[in-house]
Amino acid sequence: MAYAFFPGCVSKGGCPELYPAAKIVADKLNIELVELRDVGCSGAGVLSQEVSDPVNARTLAKVEKMGMTMMTICSTCQGTFTQANHRLQSDPEYRDRINQEYLASEGLRYDGTVDIKHFLWILDEEYGLDNLKDLVVHPLEGLKVAPFYGCYLRRPPELMVPKGFEGRKTVLEKTIETLGGEVVNTSGKGKCCGFPILSSSEDNSLAMCGDHTLEAKDKGANCMVTPCPLCHLELDGKQEDAARHKKQDIDLPILHLPQMVGLALGFSPRDMGLHKHLVSTEEIVNILEGVRA
Amino acid sequence: MEITLKFYRFSPGNGSKGDFQEYPVEIDESATVLDALMQVKEDQDSTIAFRGSCRTGFCGDCTMRISRRNRMACSTTVGAAQNEGTITVEPVRLITTTKDMMYDLDTWVYDKYKAVEPWIETDQKSPDKEHVVSNKVVQDLRKVMSCTMCWLCDEGCSTMVVDRKFVGPLALTKAYRSVFDPRDNRTEARLKNLSEKNGMWDCCHCYEASEHCPKGIDPTERIFALRNKAIKANAGIPTVRNHYRSFAKSVKSHGWLDEARLAIETEGLTNIKGQLKQVPLAIKAFRKGKRPLPYFLHEKREGRDRIKRIFEKWEENE
């Protein structure tokens, strides 16, 4: 299996532990990642579509030439790309205009044939959770994990969870179970983490972060897992501020999806970069080591 | 079919918190939940209070939480709503009631609606000729005008859960209608108004509103459109404006996002208090080996000149 790999900015920037964890895990699974280097940021829904659509069409044109599916490791990259791809695929006139105005000078054109999938979807839809299960050497026994999706992996539903792909609504839960962990469901698992309004409305942002992590904790979770590094920036990076805002301790470790997979595949917490998180991951390391001992 | 209708009763002033009352109902499964409620009111208990008028999903009156899902009573069949012969009917959760299922609409709908000044204003008192609006624009506006003010988007909104003062997607959808009407000429003042506290910048663009809108209006995209217009018109709040600018500048010059610089520039370089706010997190992150590399230490991406050209072209097109 080989994919054109779009790592996104955050996996090398604000969450530098994510990129190596994803590479190590993909390698272990025999998934070949051909990294896209000569491409731009997806725009993360912040840049105006008028400029991010051409930038993303350029990326997709390059992937199209490679004849591969594109893999992302970020809910936000995935959402932005799926939406851009939808506009480009469903409106040939629009696509032609972007091809002519922006891509032709570089000898590129996009014909609208590329498929884009998050690593989480690939695990279930292409790799197969049963095959993943066969490789688990350290089941996450005793670990109670709260799934947290990130908005853009679920909405808008007609694009992110189309007919025939309904499994995407519960794939994170299934993955946790496949790896031997126990799922802790929260009402906010599909909601916004608060990151997008951190600069405009900090109080509301921290309230969201606090609500999600405290609910998980109240329900007995030892950690939370997310396929979105922007959610991680909020849920891990801003958790201390959220605790202050809520006037309560939280201390809930937040894992990136590939880290959780890697731990079950036998990699050490250090290999997976758990020491780089702002919220201490000691408790889960202890639980896992207790089981391994 | 025979069903048990569990209907939420609440009377202000009697000190109770509200509770369910059960009514047995014999009704066809293809009838709507609103039909069932009317049947109870006519045949069994005239004191139950709920809203509903058009019965065709047109007036937005009959929003309820039916068997634990928020929906319109007139567009939900008894067959679809029942769960082992029981249907529960209760108020949606983020809105207060004055009795049973009667919502306090002034507080939650009309005040917010009024706050966005949902009308058209022009300079000309009496136009000297017809103001022709293109078909394309009318089609777009008609979609927005089909909003029934059912409140399902506000009820599903992520921000509303943590801050009820947020103006909300319903009112912002109405605001779109005024801002994007070419006959209106108060665009700048409107965008400024929408950028006030509890305004459109509190939306976290989670697409919940779009998922919940029964009319397919896509409120989230409408809010995006309003905000993009505000950025262009230089009307947003300063930190957000800086955030957008810095984001675009970073991608334009390096092809990707420079988060360290984004955080600094968002607060504004001369905003000392804002800058100091960043320091504790930056130190902690740095100790953990997490500090994002400044852009000049990132590997140079090969395509960045090409991406820069796309930005330049876009700016030319503006």
Ligand code: SF4
């Ligand atoms: S997109 Fe914005 S307005 Fe809509 S539900 Fe989410 S936060 Fe609320």
Ligand code: SF4
């Ligand atoms: S935008 Fe949609 S969900 Fe919101 S009030 Fe209008 S019709 Fe209802």
Ligand code: FES
């Ligand atoms: S009664 Fe009018 S929308 Fe239901």
